[in-house]
Amino acid sequence: MTTAHTANVFLVGAGPGDPGMLTLRAKEIIETCDIMIYDYLANADFLKWCKPDCEILYVGKKGGAHTLPQDKINDLIVDKARSGKIVCRLKGGDPYVFGRGGEEGEELVEAGIDFEVVPGITAGVAAAAYAGIPVTHRDFTTSVCFITGHEDPTKEESGNNWSVYGRSNSTLVFYMGVGNLPMIAENLMQNGRAADTPVALVRWGTRCNQTSMVSTLANVAADAEARAWKSPSIIVVGGVCSLHDKLNWFEKRPMLGKGVVVTRAREQASGLVGALTGLGACVHEFPTIAVEPLDDYNEVETAILQLARCQWxxxxxxxxxxxxxxxxxxxxxxxxxxxxxxxxxxxxxxxxxxxxxxxxxxxxxxxxxxxxxxxxxxxxxxxxxxxxxxxxxxxxxxxxxxxxxxxxxxxxxxxYETKLVQSSGEEIEEAMKNEAIQYVTFTSSSTVENFFELITPDTLRCCPDVKLASIGPVTTRTIEKFGFKPAVEATDYTIPGLVEALLADGK
CATH class of the missing domain: 3.40.50.10090 (Rossmann fold)
Incomplete structure (x- = not known):
């Protein structure tokens, strides 16, 4: 893997959202940059890899509401680059696929600033694949076309050639087009695409909250409206969408979309987080304890030197x-x-x-x-x-x-000792109130005690649908001291046992 920085600005593709889809080069830049400028569609979980002193700036655009307009974003990147610090411009998907990375690159060239592009996996391929849709397939089509579903309104002439799209047998993938779905479907049908052509919508593709649906060109606008379908989504048009139900592997995961809080110390949490993520859960890492060395190890060293006297x-x-x-x-x-x-x-x-x-x-x-x-x-x-x-x-x-x-x-x-690590439980409280959390897991008595230092019992009582999950009877007794009875308790008092208990509860 490349380690030297030959530029001080990096236009980095964050991929579609699944952390496993991030490239090694992208992770390296995130870990070493001094300034992070990121978008709405870039998974904010990646920011945990930033250095403690990294300056983090959000410039996202959501549903037409811009934190900063593009020209101001360009100015910000150039301004930060002139500081001589390493700047990571993190963008959802790929910087050069409807990410306006080309425009930002041009601004940097004009300013005389060296930059590097780190490509990312684009949602048009990844989100479709996670929904069981191969964008090419020998039985359906040998080509794919990526199209913006939301053109710049200031353009004098549309860049979309509807007559070509309508007559083509290519898979069509529209980005950012849910708001224009009726227009897109109508234009395609008017220009030759059959009304019964399969159409798929994939929202938050590759993430734990992914949802997808399949309809036809004639019905997709009405079906999406009936389901109150929202952005961010891609629209896939073509016969390959008929494979959705057959190949949709990701949405079959047993805990897909279930919000689970992991209270374990961050340095120990990877096993539980990995197991839950692999089952499709939306994991909220909320380490209530930190495992830290002692201030003084004289007593330990003395015990080691006298260890020979012990039998056990x-x-x-x-x-x-x-x-x-x-x-x-x-x-x-x-x-x-x-x-x-x-x-x-x-x-x-x-x-x-x-x-x-x-x-x-x-x-x-x-x-x-x-x-x-x-x-x-x-x-x-x-x-x-x-x-x-x-x-x-x-x-x-x-x-x-x-x-x-x-x-x-x-x-x-x-x-060693354990210490309270979180300073606030506001983010978890908000997620519980918004019904984004179904389970809170506890792997020791100390995680329970520290959790209730940050989240009051009364707050938890206001969220009756949130279930508590305990690794075993000792942890359960600590939970009961705070007035709660766990809905889930592992029979095998291990991390795999806790995961199995959560799975069994969800069936």
Missing amino acids: VVFTSVNGVKFFWNQLAAVGLDSRIFGGMQIAAIGPATADALRERGIIPDFVPDKYVAEHVVAGLLERGIQGNDVLIPRAKVAREVLPEELKKAGCNVTVLPV
Whole structure:
């Protein structure tokens, strides 16, 4: 992948919206730019990759309402470019396919400013594909035509050659044309296209809120009006639209359009976010906790140097493994220090984290709650042993207390801490009130407690259709302390188990 910047302005195609459709080069520019100028159709989720000190400017155009007219956008790009900073002009789809990137490029050339174009996947291909419509198909057509459905009203003469479009057998893809749908359909029929020609509309193509419909040229305007169809949408005209029902793979995803809040720490959330996104859910990342190192690791280093006195080490989380190993490395040690000891892992993810570091756990319980762990450890003769538990600074005391009752000499060793990370819950509150959220997921007691620091119980009670989903009984009990009963609780207390429970609830 290219890493050097040969220009300081980049006209970047953000693709149709699905983050997986963003090119590697586009992501690289987003991550390294100093100034971000983005559009309405560019997925705002991409902004999370910007540097913390990046200047972010929104210049979007929505339904004819312009934050800035195009000439002012041109001036803004040139002005910011003259600062010598790296400017990313992020545009939905491809910059040169109805993105006015050509005009912006001309302005930059006139100003003597070097620029680079980063092409993006255009909605005319991607949104159609996600709706089960190949824009070319040997049984229907060998060509495709991209057409603007909303021409510049100041033009003296239309650039649309309706007589050619009407007689052609090409697939026609109209961008930004929903408001002109009756005119488009009428012009095509008047110029030779059969009234029963299939027509598809695809709204928010490739995104979790994608919707699509198929009609005919004769009926599409009335059908769209009946369904209150809105922009942003593409219009696809041609026989290929008849494949919509057969090939429409994306809209069959079981959680398509379901709004799900993920409260897990951002550095741990990728597994849950990825699983939900793959099922079609609209994921709202709302990390209520951040996992952070301790200010002082003297106690941890001392415990590591005295580790030989322990017979058991019990890891209760992936983070416990990660931060403990960080300190092992800091004092010049590695996994060999565990020679002769027995190692327990609460949960498969924690066990995997140990295996990645060369340790095969001696005990992984069938159920991943402290009470069950204690029973399993007692069966393995842990009574009376010296036990070290590397964990969060604040955590449930059930495990160490029960082991102490069994006569164990228990050392609880904080190796990291969790802190409240969000400063406001306004965005999530607004989404809940607008019925954009169906589930809020909780993967630990701390995510519950911090969520209700930001979203009051009364606010949640005003949104009765929002369901709470718990990873297991311990987290459920914390939810119940705030006056709620989860509608969903995993029977397997893992991230995959939580996802399965959500799927089962939606059936």
